[in-house]
Amino acid sequence: MxxxxxxxxxxxxxxxxxxxxxxxxxxxxxxxxxxxxxxxxxxxxxxxxxxxxxxxxxxxxxxxxxxxxxxxxxxxxxxxxxxxxxxxxxxxxxxxxxxxxxxxTDVSWNYEMAKAVVPLKGPEETDWVFSQFEAERAQEFRTCIECFICQDTCHVLREYRKFDEFGGPRTMVRLANFEMHPMDQEDRIPEVKDEFGIGYCNINKCCTDVCPAGINITDNAIIPLKERVVDRYYDPIKMIWRTITGRKLRT
Amino acid sequence: MTFESHEYDVIVVGAGGAGLRAAIEASRQGAKTAIICKSLLGKAHTVMAEGGAAAALGNADDRDGWKVHFKDTMKGGKYLNNWRMAQIHAQESADRIRELEQWGAVFDRTPKGLINQRNFGGHTYPRLAHVGDSTGLEIIRTLQEKGIHSGVDIFMEYTVSHLLQNDDGTCTGCVAYNRVDGAMHAFSSKSVILATGGITRCWSVCSGSWEYTGDGHALALNAGAELIDMEFVQFHPTGMVWPPSVRGILVTEGVRGEGGVLKNSEGVRFMFDNVPDMFKGDHAESEEESNEWVRQVVAGEIATVRRPPELLTRDVVAKAINKEVAEGRGSTHGGAYLDIASQRSPEEIISKLPSMHHQFKELAGVDITKEPMEVGPTAHYVMGGVRVDAETQESTVAGLFAAGEVASGLHGANRLGGNSLSDLIVFGKRAGEFAAKRATEVEQPQLDNADIDAAIAANLAPLAREGGENPGKVYDELRDMMQEKVGIIRKEAELESALEDLKEFATRVGKTNPGSSMIYNSGWHQVMDLTNMVEISTACALAALTRTESRGGHTREDHPEPDNGMWSHTTNVIRKIDGDIVINQEELIQPPAELEELLDRVKKED
The missing domain is CATH 3.10.20.30 (Beta-grasp domain)
Known part of the structure; x- marks a missing residue:
């Protein structure tokens, strides 16, 4: 020894x-x-x-x-x-x-974030049918072991202390899981943008580098969510449509 | 002494699969419900379950149904199961699995897009709903997310130290302490559900997490409840054996379900020569037949040949590996070789068994897509536990319920892989339902302050000690002793010696010194764990000494055969009377004729 x-x-x-x-x-x-x-x-x-x-x-x-x-x-x-x-x-x-x-350490804030995310809402009937390919998109996010190492590493939380405005990478992974779940019927884009502040993430990929479960947090969770937020809120054609008609164009 | 008081309809102790499912149900029935759990939410031992949850959905093979599942469970349990629990479990597990899907679980799919099912030891047909090899994580996360949106109060990192009872013995609540600040709490509750899991930390080679110190077993025993089947401990055949620091960590049975084979140092697939009479003819008898089965399963065909003998029940495989090692045919570090690399492509292995691939790569430096794993038996599960009513899960103490591993009856002398995760959700739901029902029928209990003060004084006592041993030292030695004397192969003299040793351990635990801090003091908590471990180790050793035969998860070197007489229909019952742990035997209740018909008992008496 x-x-x-x-x-x-x-x-x-x-x-x-x-x-x-x-x-x-x-x-x-x-x-x-x-x-x-x-x-x-x-x-x-x-x-x-x-x-x-x-x-x-x-x-x-x-x-x-x-x-x-x-x-x-x-x-x-x-x-x-x-x-x-x-x-x-x-x-x-x-x-x-x-x-x-x-x-x-006191990690209870992460549990508050978990509670703030609206749970899965799927159809009432049982025996849901979807393919393994569709399953795998959500499954990657479900391998998260909630070690909160991504949260610890993210500078928006670690340095800038934006606990009130930003949910952190773990929360984005949870949101992506539901957003990409083949049966979820909830519209999650408004909360991704406003409540959980995805705009704070500037895709440094620090979270992805440290994830012990190997989840591709930035590329597979955060960037697709950012794209959906951009599509909804910042699409120039839709902005023009809203200006002219005063109505939303839902896609 | 100062403490904070709380009042609930239903208190659930433990937040694994059974506890969460119970709390969800109790709350759904309108009961004011709280969970008290030893760790953070989502960290309970359920998270470590790998292979899957058994339910006769019939998605992967439509010949399956509850009757076959019932038969397999009874046969795997060597017919010592509570037949009614085995029936309820087989009938209700499919609905419980489908329900998880609606709460967010994403199980692997069949080509038709339904929940896929995998083969496992002792199950006639592919039956385990799974997510790769991390099904437990999927189930606990799903239940956790459902639970936090179900109006359940959650007391994380609180440990229940004592149950409270009124004069007639009815359970009225509990005393717990908060590990973070050391504060004491008293809970009045109309029903208390124990969902504390198992006891396998009592062995030095085990697959259990730190929580597995028999807390619920000991709480129940001290409240006057009966424990049954405590001699039956499942040594899972495939734990890691090297390096020493990871010895015991689980290697999923899914490796064999996906075609992995067991070999000894001579390269022989020894399971062909280790088929007990009761399973004769059920398994492949040549490597060709076995390989054909793997080919069919991999191709997604309905199997027309018999399954490999590596998929015999866990008790059988564990003893076979033990024998190979004892007779000098073990692997380099004293196990057997589990080889999937020669059976499946690297891509398939990484896709089907990702966490095994990761675990061996990170912890042992072994690439399982290229080399065999070294595996050996590890203490994994206790079939024994709190005796409960099959329908309601209420123990022999009024107001005290138990569900999951802490309860007993479903698995008999040996549990089939996959039947634990389904046990949790089937009987967790029932416990929650009937605990909530009871809460509508009784008054809120008034707690006796003297009882609470006594419990708190006992909890605080270790902090005031001067001198004394480090509890960690006693913990390590206790586990080594149980491994040596109450392990996979037992004999009378060693069991008697273990019972003597345990008396000494009880004295030592009472003198340990964990230091004086009340803030997240790991040593202080360990003293409480140790108290439970000594009690439950005693119950286990005593039951093992009494049963003079070998059956399922209990093997006696001095009584190596199953007894076709008394022990084939007798249950060991343990209770505490005036501070002493005592044992007696009871006749097992046999299934009614219509269920008896489903069993192939002809081969039972071997």
Whole structure:
């Protein structure tokens, strides 16, 4: 067994410091194993969220060496390799959300956003018929594990704090899921534009780069939604039609 | 002591598939409903389910129907199932699946555009509605989104520590603590539904999430409810075995459903030689027949030949792998080889089993489109749990209901893959419905402050301790002990020794020191988990010691054969009397003649 050093943020409500730990390493360990080892051998009180330890639940998000990722899917061998020799591995809580303690943050805003999206509204009859091709368009968005790493990384939220005006990439993925669901009958374009502020996204693709589920958030969710908003509200022919007739042209 | 009070018609403990479905139903019936859950919403263990939900929709093979599903479930359970639960489950699961679709679930489709169904062990026909290999995620997200729009209050990251009861034992509510700030809460409720899942964190090699510490089992036991079938623990045959830190993580049965084969170190497909008498003649007897079945299924044809023996029930496959390893024919790291690369194209593997591909690539550095996986048994599911009424899911304690893995009866001695997700939605709905009905019939309970104070004092006690062991150390050692002595193959001396060890563990848990912080203190929570784990491990070891035969998810090295006598129609019942866990046996109720006819029991007595 070799030893590894790492620094973990310890403290409450944003106040605290980086504390260094030395942990014995076994083959194949992931970063979450190290946190557990610290809990079980050194610091029972150390706070972290986790559930499945298999990359399926999205609970153990943290910023490792400054990059947000899942602790359970981050192999120590990779982290040791990426960390320069004169530096120590660092683990911090997600910066975008209010801090609770150690590696745990208050992610409840994301749940408020989830509730604000109107649910699927399809036909009453059962045994819906649609093709696998149609299913797959919505399914990509449904692989989201709600780790909120995209939200943590998006600068509109992280730097500009636009929590009141912008739903963030996770919300756009949810909206795209319903908007592209083969049976959904709800008109979602007004809320995509106004309530969830898709205009704030300037398609830097940071969210896509960090998504552990590999969802192509920018290209497959956000850009098509932006196009639908543009079609509805900014189409010059329709603007002329509205000016002349005073009526909307629905497509 | 200070606490916050709440009043509800129905409290649901747990927010996995069963809990969410129960809450949706209770609320739909007009009950004021709350969910109290240990983690954030959408993170419960249901999210890890992979292969699919079994329902006789008949979309992929129209020969299927509820009667065949009933027969398969009873046979897989070695006929120790509660027959009525098996019947209700087979009859209602199709409607519950269709309902999920209307709430937003997007299942994979057949060529005709209907919900597709996949083959799984023990199911006669392709029966599992699925989404690739992440069906659990689909189901929990669908129910979660329905739930938050159903008027249900949700207390996330709250843990229920105690149930409250009045003088005649009726359940009147519960005490919970909020992990985020350590505050205590008392809930008065006309009905309480336990939907806390299972117990498999009691074993060091397991596929369960951190929540699986037997909380609901222990709450029920301490409230005087009966637990049944606690000896039956499903060791899923295919967990990851290497590297050590991922040992136990699940490899879906869907790999075999999609044609994956099991081989030993000599390259032999050993399942052909491991068919128990009760399944003789049900499976392919040559590689040619087996390959033809895979060809037909891949081509979307109705299978006309028998399925590969890799699709035998989980108990059978797990024991076969165990035997290969014990006899020196294991893989490099002590498992068996599960090979899909030689059976299907890389494109098909990535499309049908995306999360398996990702999991092995990221965690083990193995590309499953090119190399075989190494797999071995992992503690996966407990068939045993709270004894419930088949129709209403009410336990033997008035006002206390249970649904999903924490309840028992549907699966008998062994659960078929895919029957768990459908169990959650069928019996979750029923629990919600009948808990809400009860709420219209009884008064809002008045809680006794002395009981609440006692519960809170017990919760706070660990924080005041000076010195003492780290609870994490006790946790690790308890799990290692259960793995060694109450594992997949059991024997009398080890089970007796486990029961002795558990007494010592109980003492140690009472002296652990988690530190003094009340804010998101993981160690403090672990002390509470440990208390439940010791109780439930004791129930499991005691039941395993008592049953002197091998059947389904219970294998005794010293009694290796099924007993055709008493144990073939006897249930172990566990309850707590004056603080002691006691066990007795009861005669199993047999199905009525019209259902008995559906079973092929001729081969039962092997």
């Amino acid at each position: 070799t030893d590894v050093k790492m620094q973990i943020f310890r403290g409450e409500e944003g106040e605290g410091e980086m504390v260094e730990y030395t942990i014995g390493l076994d083959e194949g360990m992931v970063l979450l194993d190290c946190v557990h080892r610290i809990q079980h051998e050194q610091e029972a009180e150390l706070s972290c969220r986790w559930n499945c330890k298999a990359g399926k639940c999205g609970s153990c998000s943290a910023e490792i060496n400054g990059k947000a990722r899942l602790m359970c899917m981050t192999r120590m061998s990779d982290i040791i390799e990426e960390t320069p020799e004169d530096e120590v591995i660092t683990v911090r809580p997600m910066k975008t959300f209010p801090h609770i303690k150690d590696l745990v």
